[in-house]
Amino acid sequence: xxxxxxIIRASKFEEVKQALxxxxxxxxxxxxxxxxxxxxxxGQQMYRGTVLDTGWISRRLLEIVVRDQNVRKTVDCxxxxxxxxxxxxxxxxxxxxxxxxxxxNKQSGDDSLKGEDEK
Amino acid sequence: xxxxxxxxxCLVVAFMCTSIFSTYAYGERKQDxxxxxxxxASEIVSAKPGEPTxxxxxxxxxxxxxxxxxxxxxxxGFLVFFMQAGFAMVETGLTRAKNASHTMxxxxxxxxxxxxxxxxxxxxxxxxxxxxLGTLGGYDGLNQELSVHLFGHAFGLIGTKGFxxxxxxxxxxxxxxxxxxxxxxxAATIPTGAMSERWKFLSFTIYGVLVGxxxxxxxxxWVWGGGWLAQLGSNFHLGHGHVDxxxxxxxHMTGGVIALVGAWILGPRIGKYNKDKSPNAIPGHNIxxxxxxxxxxxxxxFGFNPGSTLAGTDLRISVVAVxxxxxxxxxxxxxxxxxxxxxxxxxxxxxxVNGLLAGLxxxxxxxxxxxxxxxxxxxxxxxxxxxxxxxxxxxxLRVDDPVGAVAVHxxxxxxxxxxxxxxxxxxxGDGWNGVAGTVKGLFFGDASQFTAEVIGVxxxxxxxxxxxxxxxKLIGIGVGNRVSAKTEMDGLDVPEMGVEGYAGIxxxxxxxxxxxx
Numbered sequence: 001x002x003x004x005x006x007i008i009r010a011s012k013f014e015e016v017k018q019a020l021x022x023x024x025x026x027x028x029x030x031x032x033x034x035x036x037x038x039x040x041x042x043g044q045q046m047y048r049g050t051v052l053d054t055g056w057i058s059r060r061l062l063e064i065v066v067r068d069q070n071v072r073k074t075v076d077c078x079x080x081x082x083x084x085x086x087x088x089x090x091x092x093x094x095x096x097x098x099x100x101x102x103x104x105n106k107q108s109g110d111d112s113l114k115g116e117d118e119k
Numbered sequence: 120x121x122x123x124x125x126x127x128x129c130l131v132v133a134f135m136c137t138s139i140f141s142t143y144a145y146g147e148r149k150q151d152x153x154x155x156x157x158x159x160a161s162e163i164v165s166a167k168p169g170e171p172t173x174x175x176x177x178x179x180x181x182x183x184x185x186x187x188x189x190x191x192x193x194x195x196g197f198l199v200f201f202m203q204a205g206f207a208m209v210e211t212g213l214t215r216a217k218n219a220s221h222t223m224x225x226x227x228x229x230x231x232x233x234x235x236x237x238x239x240x241x242x243x244x245x246x247x248x249x250x251x252l253g254t255l256g257g258y259d260g261l262n263q264e265l266s267v268h269l270f271g272h273a274f275g276l277i278g279t280k281g282f283x284x285x286x287x288x289x290x291x292x293x294x295x296x297x298x299x300x301x302x303x304x305x306a307a308t309i310p311t312g313a314m315s316e317r318w319k320f321l322s323f324t325i326y327g328v329l330v331g332x333x334x335x336x337x338x339x340x341w342v343w344g345g346g347w348l349a350q351l352g353s354n355f356h357l358g359h360g361h362v363d364x365x366x367x368x369x370x371h372m373t374g375g376v377i378a379l380v381g382a383w384i385l386g387p388r389i390g391k392y393n394k395d396k397s398p399n400a401i402p403g404h405n406i407x408x409x410x411x412x413x414x415x416x417x418x419x420x421f422g423f424n425p426g427s428t429l430a431g432t433d434l435r436i437s438v439v440a441v442x443x444x445x446x447x448x449x450x451x452x453x454x455x456x457x458x459x460x461x462x463x464x465x466x467x468x469x470x471x472v473n474g475l476l477a478g479l480x481x482x483x484x485x486x487x488x489x490x491x492x493x494x495x496x497x498x499x500x501x502x503x504x505x506x507x508x509x510x511x512x513x514x515x516l517r518v519d520d521p522v523g524a525v526a527v528h529x530x531x532x533x534x535x536x537x538x539x540x541x542x543x544x545x546x547x548g549d550g551w552n553g554v555a556g557t558v559k560g561l562f563f564g565d566a567s568q569f570t571a572e573v574i575g576v577x578x579x580x581x582x583x584x585x586x587x588x589x590x591x592k593l594i595g596i597g598v599g600n601r602v603s604a605k606t607e608m609d610g611l612d613v614p615e616m617g618v619e620g621y622a623g624i625x626x627x628x629x630x631x632x633x634x635x636x
Binding site: 045046047048049050051052 | 467
């Protein structure tokens with residue numbers, strides 16, 4: 001099992017969510033987060049005549065825990081859909097997960113990550 | 120069994136009640152749904168009701184005239200009070216969420232503190248010697264003015280009657296008090312915007328009492344209380360003296376100058392300026408709140424300006440109201456277009472707010488004396504001054520003014536009075552400040568009026584500036600003016616007020632403060 005942490009643009013989130021549903025990745029956690037990076041003067045905010053330093057941009061953090069066989073297709077999907085080509089598209093990190101549990105029925109491991117319709 | 124007896128008893132009592140009441144029916148007048156028969160001669164107070172004499176009629180008419188004036192003055196006063204909500208919303212909307220509780224509290228509490236100071240001694244200082252209250256019933260007990268005699272002329276300095284409103288228990292005086300106290304409140308709340316986000320609440324509290332008790336009434340007496348600036352006309356033949364219909368200098372420039380001095384003494388917010396002196400933007404957290412606040416202020420201004428006739432029977436109120444309206448919209452349009460075309464290439468809503476308010480501030484002095492075309496022009500210049508003035512204060516003077524108060528109220532307050540000195544067209548104001556003839560400006564034949572306005576504006580800047588400087592310095596020595604750096608970074612809400620403005624809302628407080636590089 002692996003955890004895929006994807007930091008993507010907030011504006012790309014709905015597209016990414018839909019694309020992940022299309023490849024049967026239906027369960028993940030997301031949160032709003034802020035990041036610092038190379039984006040300096042892009043997407044300028046102008047407040048009362050002064051340019052706002054946009055080095056601090058809102059991002060969505062997706063945390064998706066998947067079985068090993070689904071890692072490649074998830075990462076490929078994210079790379080494709082979250083892409084715009086501009087500075088600030090985000091990053092993806094994959095880390096191993098030791099244990100995974102579903103609290104409702106005490107399932108663990110790969111079984112707990114199966115989709116609704118799988119056996 | 121018992122229930123039946125109770126039920127029978129109730130029925131009998133009910134029956135009795137209907138027959139009892141029916142014998143007490145009163146005779147009634149015909150209903151009047153269209154209002155054509157209500158109100159007739161029997162309304163006139165007279166010895167024989169329904170048969171008034173000529174004197175009875177005359178008395179009633181005089182009474183009604185004063186009644187219209189008092190009702191008008193009170194209701195417009197209530198509108199001006201409502202502007203307090205407008206100021207609170209503009210200031211809080213244009214500052215950061217972590218300070219919302221503190222900014223709002225300042226705007227609320229300045230009402231209490233300022234009114235208290237004004238009641239204790241401010242009203243007496245400002246109006247103790249104003250003379251007979253012409254439109255409000257003619258009471259003449261406000262007749263003690265302390266003057267200094269120089270060069271053979273009297274220079275009125277302060278009034279000395281009416282402390283705690285005692286000794287002047289008259290309906291006219293009380294009407295005047297209410298109307299004037301809400302004007303004081305407007306001036307008092309202007310500096311809270313420029314000084315927000317780093318002002319110690321204790322320092323503000325002391326200021327709040329003093330502005331209503333001393334700072335505002337002093338200059339106010341000189342212009343509206345029969346003091347020496349008003350007497351420039353009768354003493355030195357300078358037009359009608361310093362004329363200021365509804366308070367561009369008395370209210371707005373006073374507030375703007377105090378704001379400038381206070382913001383300068385406090386210093387800029389942490390992160391506002393970089394080492395190379397360039398400014399950083401610190402965006403307000405609630406633009407909707409700021410815009411609603413601006414609209415509330417524009418509405419309240421329909422009390423501020425037309426109400427200053429102190430007379431509903433003075434039909435100039437229609438011209439005053441329209442001048443006010445037109446100047447406000449040209450101010451908003453000019454400021455927005457200036458930003459859009461020449462400055463930031465975007466129609467910044469905060470500058471829209473500033474432009475609207477600047478137009479209103481600038482028309483406040485001349486509104487009763489100019490024609491509507493001039494009012495429009497005054498508004499256009501005001502909108503331009505609001506934008507360029509804000510930049511001047513921010514970038515050249517390097518005074519941090521989060522809401523643009525100095526540009527909107529200080530600079531345009533001065534412009535409003537100068538505009539009166541230029542554009543007053545002579546269709547109103549006969550006998551103003553004891554000088555015969557209507558009020559005329561430079562372009563309509565009376566250059567000395569402009570001179571008087573210049574003197575008034577300069578006096579305001581120097582005297583109010585000096586007094587507020589001294590007061591803020593003393594408060595600083597006593598309790599300190601500015602919060603600690605840690606408090607400023609955390610947000611003033613909890614350390615100063617003990618109450619979060621937005622409890623339950625997660626805020627990245629550190630990200631609200633720009634780094635100064």
